[in-house]
Amino acid sequence: MQCHECGRWFRALASHLARAHELSTQEYRQRHGLPRTQPLTSAASQRLRREIGVWRRDNDPTVMAALDGHAARAQRAAGFPDTPRRQVSADRVSVSKRRSARERLDAAIADAGFADLAEAARWAQELGLGWSGLGAALGDFGHTWLAEVAAERGVTLAALRTAGVLHSRRYLAAARDYRRQWGSLDVPTAWTTDDGVRLGRWLVVRRHIARAGRQSWVMDSLDDIDPQWRTYGRINTS
Structure with a gap:
């Protein structure tokens, strides 16, 4: 997300506003005419926080202890009801999204002037970058997903x-x-x-x-x- 005060880009603005501009999120929204419900965190960071929250709910002893109880255990154990038709539809959407993401990656690789992911990985290795740096250079691709796609294609990138x-x-x-x-x-x-x-x-x-x-x-x-x-x-x- 871009800060309207200085023009720099961040995954989340709250800490940057307090540290660099001495503004609260409420003051920032009022100054730039943003609605009260306007998020100041990028979509990628929001997804990551949700994933961390789910992991802590099911694995963190402190959180699990706080949620311990018959109702909480039943809620964690119960899956969302689904019909076979809905499941088939969800599977199709998932396959479509994976295909679309890989097509977007291949297009970004070609736009950057590389023949394939292996050549892009060699370039990243030469500059001392890992999957995270290569993903950002190609267009903000997640390093974990990028590494999974590379493994499927037999491409490695070791950056100690x-x-x-x-x-x-x-x-x-x-x-x-x-x-x-x-x-x-x-x-x-x-x-x-x-x-x-x-x-x-x-x-x-x-x-x-x-x-x-x-x-x-x-x-x-x-x-x-x-x-x-x-x-x-x-x-x-x-």
Whole structure:
């Protein structure tokens, strides 16, 4: 979701509004003429929270203890009534949605200039990205679902956490050197340092991930190097 105060993108706005703009959600809605029922959390985050809530209901000892009792146990055990016709319809919708999602993924891969998912995974591996980074670069695809599709197609992408941290620090050092030399992080996409750091392409991916609302210590470090780094360029994998 985009913040109307600063124009940046986030999965949820409540904490950002309080921290960056000292606004409550009610004050924010009033200032920008938003209805009281307007959600300030992205649809993906809402789905994730619901999934976490269901998991905690059935697996978290604290929650289960709070819900312990005959009525609560009966409610958890009882499934929703369904008819065979409705079940067949639901199965058809599920198959249709899966097919549509895979078609959208294949279209995004082609639009990004890759021949297939395997080539996209090799590109992500080269930049030290995991499924999460590749999913964001292709258009906000969930990393768990993307990894499942890749497994079905025999595609692997191993990005070790420790190696990823070292990789990011190397690129951040190159970014600091570039800023000192040229005054900003408006780096050409094809820019590569003398020791082989493909800084331009790495920044393109980081900008796209940031615009999708993701935040990390790498983003914070880039903010310190050049507060305007998010505003430069557009994603380009060619």
